Amino acid sequence: MARTTGIDFHPAKHIDFKPPSKIYSMSDILLKKSPISDFAVSEPFQLFTPEAIACMREEIFKPEVMNNFQYSSNLAQCQLRGYAAKAAPFLYDTWKHPETLAIISKIAGIDLVPEMDFEIAHINLSSNPGAQKGEDLAAIRDRQLFEEDEGIAGCPWEDDKPIVDWHTDAYPFGRYIEHQALRAFGSTERITSVTSFRPKQASFPDDTVLTTVRPISDLSELYLQFSEYRLQMLEERIRQQLHLLRDTERGHRKFDTVAMKGFLSEQEVFLCHMNKQLVPDQFVKKGEIDDSHLFSDFSSSSKKRRLAEA
Ligand SMILES: [Fe+2]
Numbered sequence: 001m002a003r004t005t006g007i008d009f010h011p012a013k014h015i016d017f018k019p020p021s022k023i024y025s026m027s028d029i030l031l032k033k034s035p036i037s038d039f040a041v042s043e044p045f046q047l048f049t050p051e052a053i054a055c056m057r058e059e060i061f062k063p064e065v066m067n068n069f070q071y072s073s074n075l076a077q078c079q080l081r082g083y084a085a086k087a088a089p090f091l092y093d094t095w096k097h098p099e100t101l102a103i104i105s106k107i108a109g110i111d112l113v114p115e116m117d118f119e120i121a122h123i124n125l126s127s128n129p130g131a132q133k134g135e136d137l138a139a140i141r142d143r144q145l146f147e148e149d150e151g152i153a154g155c156p157w158e159d160d161k162p163i164v165d166w167h168t169d170a171y172p173f174g175r176y177i178e179h180q181a182l183r184a185f186g187s188t189e190r191i192t193s194v195t196s197f198r199p200k201q202a203s204f205p206d207d208t209v210l211t212t213v214r215p216i217s218d219l220s221e222l223y224l225q226f227s228e229y230r231l232q233m234l235e236e237r238i239r240q241q242l243h244l245l246r247d248t249e250r251g252h253r254k255f256d257t258v259a260m261k262g263f264l265s266e267q268e269v270f271l272c273h274m275n276k277q278l279v280p281d282q283f284v285k286k287g288e289i290d291d292s293h294l295f296s297d298f299s300s301s302s303k304k305r306r307l308a309e310a
Contacts, residue, residue: 009093014052020045059088084120112197116225171196202236
């Protein structure tokens with residue numbers, strides 16, 4: 001692969017968007033609409049050029065990233081998280097760029113921004129079935145180097161376990177659909193890069209839950225970034241409410257008690273939800289995600305539990 005380190009993201013050079021053939025709503029897949037959108041999922045589509053993908057690959061395989069940002073849990077053996085802002089400028093700029101966000105927002109039908117910096121370009125890696133936990137990245141890197149040298153595709157790596165087991169996501173987009181990340185059949189590897197989004201507008205509800213990400217994060221960074229954007233939302237909401245109040249005063253209109261009480265109740269719920277997400281550090285166990293976030297009957301763990309309870 002060509003050396004790409006140091007290349008800056010330029011949309012004209014790195015975006016090659018081919019719109020999805022179909023976008024599915026929540027009702028299309030027989031699920032309830034989420035509080036913010038009826039968008040469910042789209043058919044796969046191309047967004048970046050091969051050169052952009054090469055730059056991204058190069059960044060995630062840097063020793064600095066592989067050695068310092070690796071996480072594993074009972075749901076997934078090998079993930080890279082929280083590295084983009086610190087060690088992957090190309091990936092970071094890609095997902096922060098207004099042109100990228102405009103495309104994603106158009107497909108989702110709502111203006112979106114990345115959930116928080118920590119969640120930019122989360123990586124799931126498929127593993128060699130023979131490898132122990134923690135050896136996955138080295139195995140993939142060695143395999144990649146070998147194949148580059150040889151110019152061949154090697155044997156499939158898949159075993160019968162998914163890369164990420166049944167789960168719902170933490171963030172407003174994807175959060176209401178239980179899913180797995182499956183292995184790629186007949187290929188040597190599967191690397192998925194996931195960037196989570198939330199609505200840009202502060203007045204929209206934000207139902208982010210941190211259940212599935214606390215155990216696979218630098219807790220201090222996760223809590224800091226979560227608190228920061230939520231308080232910014234609150235700041236913006238209060239500013240908008242103050243504008244309304246001042247307009248009421250200037251227009252000599254009557255104070256709207258019902259509206260103000262509604263606003264206050266909404267913010268009480270917002271703050272209560274936020275406080276609940278900040279589970280004290282000593283109760284968060286690294287790598288251990290329970291299945292309390294699952295609410296459908298699809299998962300094998302739910303099935304096992306029901307059988308055990310029956
Ligand atoms: Fe997911």
